[in-house]
Amino acid sequence: SQQGEEDPQALSIQEGENATMNCSYKTSINNLQWYRQNSGRGLVHLILIRSNEREKHSGRLRVTLDTSKKSSSLLITASRAADTASYFCATGLQGAQKLVFGQGTRLTINP
Amino acid sequence: AAGVIQSPRHLIKEKRETATLKCYPIPRHDTVYWYQQGPGQDPQFLISFYEKMQSDKGSIPDRFSAQQFSDYHSELNMSSLELGDSALYFCASSLPRGGGAAGELFFGEGSRLTVL
Numbered sequence: 001s002q003q004g005e006e007d008p009q010a011l012s013i014q015e016g017e018n019a020t021m022n023c024s025y026k027t028s029i030n031n032l033q034w035y036r037q038n039s040g041r042g043l044v045h046l047i048l049i050r051s052n053e054r055e056k057h058s059g060r061l062r063v064t065l066d067t068s069k070k071s072s073s074l075l076i077t078a079s080r081a082a083d084t085a086s087y088f089c090a091t092g093l094q095g096a097q098k099l100v101f102g103q104g105t106r107l108t109i110n111p
Numbered sequence: 112a113a114g115v116i117q118s119p120r121h122l123i124k125e126k127r128e129t130a131t132l133k134c135y136p137i138p139r140h141d142t143v144y145w146y147q148q149g150p151g152q153d154p155q156f157l158i159s160f161y162e163k164m165q166s167d168k169g170s171i172p173d174r175f176s177a178q179q180f181s182d183y184h185s186e187l188n189m190s191s192l193e194l195g196d197s198a199l200y201f202c203a204s205s206l207p208r209g210g211g212a213a214g215e216l217f218f219g220e221g222s223r224l225t226v227l
Contacts, residue, residue: 042201042218042219048215092212095212096213097142097161098144099156101155101156104153
């Protein structure tokens with residue numbers, strides 16, 4: 001990957017459980033974003049956290065950012081079968097008109 | 112609400128042929144981005160345009176070129192196609208941010224290119 005790694009590469013859990021995905025990156029960032037992608041479809045923005053923020057919530061999503069460790073985590077609580085998708089983190093770099101994506105985590109929620 | 116429109120959704124080409132992909136951003140979005148995603152891979156940034164000018168460039172092969180037109184739609188031109196160019200090509204657009212880093216991107220559904 002251009003920017004970093006996501007961990008785990010694949011995650012399979014039961015419906016109702018919580019899912020945690022981690023992302024590491026290599027350079028200084030302006031913001032970090034999480035996107036969701038259903039197979040063969042376009043990416044959908046989930047949440048953006050700025051470099052001066054440590055935690056952000058949106059519905060069942062909780063994102064943390066640790067700039068000292070250059071890492072972020074995405075927590076999905078009370079998972080549903082419809083959450084099955086690939087999840088990518090992406091970093092926004094100051095002065096750059098682009099996002100750099102990580103390798104993604106393939107999440108499977110079993111009914 | 113209007114989304115990013117990409118065309119064609121699917122195309123099949125032979126090696127050494129050319130292909131053109133089109134992207135129509137969300138109205139009032141002034142920045143367009145192109146990404147390439149191979150099977151099981153993360154999206155790789157190719158190029159972006161802000162107000163019709165190239166604003167950033169990534170791992171775009173010299174065989175590829177792109178531009179943004181006065182109506183803000185963008186086209187990605189690919190020549191001398193190779194088998195390895197088979198991928199999903201995504202276009203995304205974003206709201207004006209007055210410089211700084213990229214914010215939330217709105218993606219189209221992609222154009223699937225197969226090179227035989």
